Each structure stands twice: as structure tokens, then as C-alpha cells.
Amino acid sequence: MSASIIDGKAFAANLKEKIAGKVKILKEKYDLTPGLAVVLVGEDPASQVYVRNKNKSTKAAGMNSFEYLMDDDVSEEELIKKVNELNNDPNVHGILVQLPLPEHINEAAVIETITPEKDVDGFHVINSGLLATGGKGMVPCTPLGCIMMLKDQLGNLSGLDAVVVGRSNIVGKPMAQLLLNESCTVTIAHSRTKDLPDVVGRADIVVAAVGVPELVKGNWIKKGATVIDVGINRIQKNDGKTKLVGDVEFAVAAERAAAITPVPGGVGPMTIAVLLQNTVTAACRSMGIDEPN
Ligand code: NAD
Numbered sequence: 001m002s003a004s005i006i007d008g009k010a011f012a013a014n015l016k017e018k019i020a021g022k023v024k025i026l027k028e029k030y031d032l033t034p035g036l037a038v039v040l041v042g043e044d045p046a047s048q049v050y051v052r053n054k055n056k057s058t059k060a061a062g063m064n065s066f067e068y069l070m071d072d073d074v075s076e077e078e079l080i081k082k083v084n085e086l087n088n089d090p091n092v093h094g095i096l097v098q099l100p101l102p103e104h105i106n107e108a109a110v111i112e113t114i115t116p117e118k119d120v121d122g123f124h125v126i127n128s129g130l131l132a133t134g135g136k137g138m139v140p141c142t143p144l145g146c147i148m149m150l151k152d153q154l155g156n157l158s159g160l161d162a163v164v165v166g167r168s169n170i171v172g173k174p175m176a177q178l179l180l181n182e183s184c185t186v187t188i189a190h191s192r193t194k195d196l197p198d199v200v201g202r203a204d205i206v207v208a209a210v211g212v213p214e215l216v217k218g219n220w221i222k223k224g225a226t227v228i229d230v231g232i233n234r235i236q237k238n239d240g241k242t243k244l245v246g247d248v249e250f251a252v253a254a255e256r257a258a259a260i261t262p263v264p265g266g267v268g269p270m271t272i273a274v275l276l277q278n279t280v281t282a283a284c285r286s287m288g289i290d291e292p293n
Contacts, residue, residue, distance in 0.1 A: 002254065002255060003227075003253070003254040003255070003256075003257040003258055003259050003260045004258065004259045004260075005254070005259075005260060005261075005262055006149055006153060006228075006259050006260065006261045006262075006266060007265065008145075008149065008261055008262075008265055008266040008267055008268065008269045008270050009265050009269045011148070011149060011152065011269075011270060011273075012145075012269035012270050012272070012273040013269075013273075015148075015270070015273040015274070015277065016057065016060070016061060016273050016276065019061050019273070019276045019277055019280055020060070020061045020062055021292070022280050022291065022292045022293075023061055023062040023063055023280065024062060025292040026280070026283065026284070026292065027062070029292075030287060030289060032283060032284075032287055032289075033062070033063060033064050033091075034063045034064070034093050034094070034279050034280050034282070034283035035063060035064035035065070035066060035091045035092045035093050035094070035279075035283070036054070036058045036063060036064070036065055036066070036092075036093070036094040036095075036096065036120065036275070036276070036279045037066040037067075037068065037086045037089075037092045037094065037095050037096070038051050038054055038055065038065070038066070038067050038068070038096045038097075038098060039068045039070065039079070039082060039083070039086075039095070039096070039097045039098065040067070040068070040069050040070070040098045041070045041071075041072065041074055041079065041097075041098070041101055041102060041105070042070075042071070042072035042101075042102055043072065044100075047098045047100075050098060051067065051098055053272060054096070054272055054275065055067055057272050057273070057276060058276060058279070061276050063276065063279065063280075064091060066086075066091075066092060068082060070082070072102055073102075074105075075104075076104070076105045076106060076109065076110070079097075079101075079105060079110055080109070080110060080113050083095065083097065083110060083113045083114055084113065086118070087113075087114065087115045087118060092118065093118060093120075093279055093282045093283035093286055094118055094120035094275075094278060094279035094282050094283075095114050095115075095118045095119065095120065096120055096121050096275070097110055097111065097114070097121075099170075111123045111124055112124060112125065116137065116138070117138075117282060117285060117286065118282055119138050120138055120141075120275055120278040120279050120282055121138070121140060121141065121170075121275075121278075122137065122138040122139045122140035122141070122144075122174065122278070123140065123169065123170060124138075127139070128169070128173075128174070131174055131177050131178070131181075132177055134181065138278055138281070138282065139174065139178070139278070140170055140171070140174045141271045141272075141274040141275045141278060142170070142171050142175075142209075142230060142267060142270075142271045142274075143171055143174040143175035143178050144178065144274050144278075145267060145270030145271055145273070145274040146175060146178075146207060146228045146230065146267060146270070147175075147178045147179070147182065148270070148274070149228065149261065149267075149270065150205060150226065150228065151182070153226055153259050154205075154226060157179065157182040157183065157184050157205070158182065158183040158184070159183060159184070159185070160184050160185070160204040160205055161184070161185050161187075161202055161203050161204045161205070162176075162179040162184040162185065162186050162187070162203060162204065162205040162206075162207070163186075163187045163188075163189055163199055163200055163202070163203035163205070163206050163207070164176045164179065164186065164187070164188050164189070164207045164209065165189045165190070165193075165196070165200065165206070165207070165208045165209065165210055165215075165216060165247070166189075166190065166208065166209035166210045166211075166230075166247075167188050167190045168209065171209040171230055172188060172190070172209050173188070175207050175209065175230075176188045179205070179207075184205065187199055187202075187203070196216075196220070197217070197220040200216060200220040200221065200222075201220050201221070201222055202222065203222060203225055204222070204224075204225055204226065205225065205226050205227075205228070206221060206225055206226070206227045206228070206248075207228045207230065208227070208228070208229050208230060208231055208246065208247035208248050209230035209231065209247065210231055210247045211231055211233065211247065212231070212233070212247060213231070213233040213235050213245045213246075213247070214245055214246070214247065214248065214249040214250075215231075215247050215248075216229075216247055216248040216249065216253070217249050217252065217253075218248070218249040218250070218251065218252020218253035218254070218255065218256060219252055219256070221248075221253045221256045221257050222256070223256050224256075224257070224258045225256070225257050225258065226257065226258055226259045226260070227248055227253055227257045227259070227260040227261065228260075228261050228266070228267060229246035229247055229248040229250070229260070229261050229262075229263050229266060229267065230246075230247065230267050231245075231246040231247030231248070231263065232244060232246070232263060232264070232268060233245050233246070233247070244263055244264050245263055246261075246262075246263030246266070248260070250262065250263070
């Protein structure tokens with residue numbers, strides 16, 4: 001079997017187009033322009049690229065983009081003060097503090113300062129709690145993008161066996177929760193899992209979010225399974241150049257799976273599109289209006 005490749009770029013482009021349509025309606029009907037504020041501390045090159053892309057995509061969707069660059073040695077107090085300013089700014093509907101933060105800053109303290117309704121990353125404990133209890137909070141972008149792609153691919157997920165490899169707060173755990181909410185039978189595998197090949201081999205849906213290049217071997221995948229590869233790993237090739245690979249051994253997995261996301265071009269592009277979607281949702285909720293379809 002040769003898997004169909006789930007095109008995250010096309011999926012994201014489609015979603016961004018829909019978001020731009022919603023933004024247009026919100027402007028015309030309610031004089032509301034959703035606004036996203038991104039705070040970047042320090043000069044980490046990868047974070048700078050992410051923030052630049054977020055800024056570009058936000059503007060392209062017709063939304064307001066506010067960018068705050070802070071020095072590496074900014075104090076936790078100053079950063080928290082900035083977050084509080086944004087909490088109180090009515091033009092800002094979504095706040096994202098780019099992680100990781102420098103070591104002298106307590107990440108949890110900063111995240112917990114963001115008003116949960118503006119926490120478009122969905123990392124605030126209130127939002128994790130709402131996700132776990134079926135409430136209406138903000139859902140982390142990467143797992144939400146994965147569930148959108150899975151539902152698009154498979155339709156109803158009810159009763160399917162799903163395995164999430166990785167248990168981080170930002171990907172693994174919310175991913176498992178979302179799959180559970182879709183009535184999947186969910187297993188969370190992690191670094192202490194005893195027999196990972198066996199656990200993965202039983203799954204109709206495999207979501208890999210580990211951060212280890214090609215950890216999930218292609219021949220572990222059950223025939224006909226759907227594979228979502230969240231991992232983004234840069235490895236060195238024999239010629240000294242580098243390339244991006246996922247957490248799944250793509251070529252072999254693609255021979256067994258029914259559908260699989262590539263790296264790059266799979267989950268990655270979806271994350272920014274979902275961030276914009278979350279900002280639109282936050283803006284509508286702040287005004288107490290229904291989100292346009
Ligand atoms: P993390 O380091 O916080 O968590 C990794 C998880 O993998 C841990 O829970 C750990 O238990 C598990 N793990 C480690 N070794 C394992 C092993 N040998 N077997 C089974 N499980 C093991 O990472 P994260 O933030 O969840 O990110 C995971 C990957 O996803 C990274 O490559 C990251 O770059 C990528 N990522 C991509 C996006 C995107 O937009 N596509 C977003 C977030 C993260």
C-alpha cells in the first residue's frame with residue numbers, strides 16, 4: 001500500500017482563506033478587527049523566524065499584528081508587566097509569548113499571567129482544565145491542527161484506537177485529550193513505555209510528538225493506519241548539508257499507512273493557521289458575538 005500524503009500546506013492555505021473571509025465579515029458587520037500580540041524575548045534565530053511568519057500571516061488575514069521584542073536580560077517582572085498591559089488592551093484579542101524563555105524567567109508564571117480568554121496558545125491551566133472537562137476554552141494550536149486534519153481525512157474518529165507518542169503539555173497531553181473527546185480509545189506512550197513497537201502497531205491513528213528523528217519505525221505502523229508526524233528535527237546528511245525530518249521513518253511508514261503527514265509540509269504549516277483561527281475565536285467571544293461560518 002502506498003499512503004496518501006496529507007498536504008498540510010494546502011490545508012493551511014484553505015483555512016487561512018476561510019479566516020480572511022471571517023475577518024472581513026467581522027470588520028464590515030461589527031467594526032471588529034481581531035488583533036494578535038506576539039512577545040519575543042531574546043534573539044533565538046528559530047524563534048525570530050516563527051515570530052516573523054506569525055506577523056506576516058496575521059496581516060495577510062486582515063488582522064492586526066502587534067509585535068514586542070524584549071532583550072534577553074529582561075526581568076520576569078518587566079515581562080509580566082508587558083503581558084498585563086496586553087491583557088488590558090481592548091485591541092488585543094490574542095496574546096502569545098514565544099517559548100522558550102531565557103532560564104532566569106519562570107515560564108509558568110508568565111503563561112499564568114495571560115488572561116485565559118486571550119491565551120491563544122491554550123497553555124494556561126484554566127484552558128487545560130477546560131479542555132479536560134469539555135468546557136469552552138482555547139485549545140493549543142498544534143494538536144487542534146492535527147485533529148482538524150484527522151477529521152478531514154477520516155470523518156468520524158469514534159471508536160478508533162489512537163496512540164500519541166509523547167506526553168508534553170503543549171502537544172502530547174492536549175492531543176490525547178482531543179482524541180478522547182472524539183471518542184477514540186487513547187493510549188499515551190512516552191520515554192518509559194515498555195514496548196513501543198507493540199503499542200504503535202495496534203493503532204488506527206498514530207500521532208508522534210517526541211522530537212527524536214525517525215524514532216517511530218515504518219514497519220511498526222499497522223497497515224491502513226493514519227499517521228500524523230508532529231516532530232521537526234534537523235539532521236545532518238552525508239554531504240554535510242542538513243535536512244528536516246519528522247519523528248516517523250517516513251518512507252517505510254508510507255508503504256504501510258493509508259495516509260501520512262510529511263515533514264516538512266504537514267503539521268507545521270497548520271499551526272500558524274490555527275493560531276489565527278484561535279485569535280478570531282477569542283475576538284468574537286470578547287464581543288459576545290457568534291463566529292461567522
Ligand atoms: P517535548 O520534548 O516537550 O516532549 C517530548 C515527549 O516525547 C516527552 O513527553 C517524552 O516522554 C517523549 N519521549 C522522549 N523520548 C521518547 C522515546 N524514546 N519513546 C517514547 N517517547 C519519548 O517535545 P514537544 O514540545 O512535545 O515537541 C515534540 C516534537 O514536536 C518536537 O520535534 C518539536 O519540534 C515538534 N513540534 C512541532 C510543532 C509544529 O508546529 N509542527 C509544534 C510543537 C512541537
